[in-house]
Amino acid sequence: MYRRPELEIKWPNLSRTDYQVTSPKSEEYNCFAWAVEEDDRWWQPIPGEQFYWPDGVPQEETLEAYIQAYQTLGYEPDDNEILETGYQKIAIYVDSNGIPTHAARQLPNGKWTSKLGWLEDIEHELDGLTGDRYGVVGQILKRPIEFSSANTIDE
Numbered sequence: 817m818y819r820r821p822e823l824e825i826k827w828p829n830l831s832r833t834d835y836q837v838t839s840p841k842s843e844e845y846n847c848f849a850w851a852v853e854e855d856d857r858w859w860q861p862i863p864g865e866q867f868y869w870p871d872g873v874p875q876e877e878t879l880e881a882y883i884q885a886y887q888t889l890g891y892e893p894d895d896n897e898i899l900e901t902g903y904q905k906i907a908i909y910v911d912s913n914g915i916p917t918h919a920a921r922q923l924p925n926g927k928w929t930s931k932l933g934w935l936e937d938i939e940h941e942l943d944g945l946t947g948d949r950y951g952v953v954g955q956i957l958k959r960p961i962e963f964s965s966a967n968t969i970d971e
Contacts, residue, residue: 823932827945834927835940843934848882850931851906851919852889859885879954882908882916891957897942899926903958907942910954918950 824831848859849868860867861875861882870888874881883893891906899905899922907928909918920928923939930945931937946952 820936823935823938826949827932827947829947830938830940830944833941833944835938835944837936838929838939839937841935842931845931846933847931848885848916848919850929850937851921852886853921861885877915879908879910879914879916882919883955883957886957890959892959894956894958897922897953897956899924900958902961904961905956905958907953908955908957909945909950909952911951914954916954918945920945 818837819835820837823835823837842855844857845855846858846860849855849857852859857868858866859869861869861873861877863875869875870885873884873888883891886906886908894905897905897907905922907920907922908916909920911917918930920930920940920942922928927939928942929937929939942953
């Protein structure tokens, strides 16, 4: 298992949980893209060519806008992070003002995968990233797994 003490400084809860680094650093994509298995663009509701945001979704930094963005891909709000057979889940973290700060995707083993800004991807426990930097989990979303492979849209 590959761990990085530098990550534990930024996210102190990682040191108390089971996590591992799973990819090299990259500036090609962010956590919001990685949550939906994209590694070739940066999801952010800011106008400009360097960012992607789904058409028709308000370009604002609100939990509601992020939920709407993921709903364009078949995700719907859920009330728990427990692994469910046949579903893929996303957790959206929010700061104390309710502004989205991070997103993670649940893996088939029940752990979560995250892209840490311009840093690496990690496999982690959901609470490993809670704290001052990312806040708390504000919403869990889920979609049927068959939706993710059957309805992929290439852009």
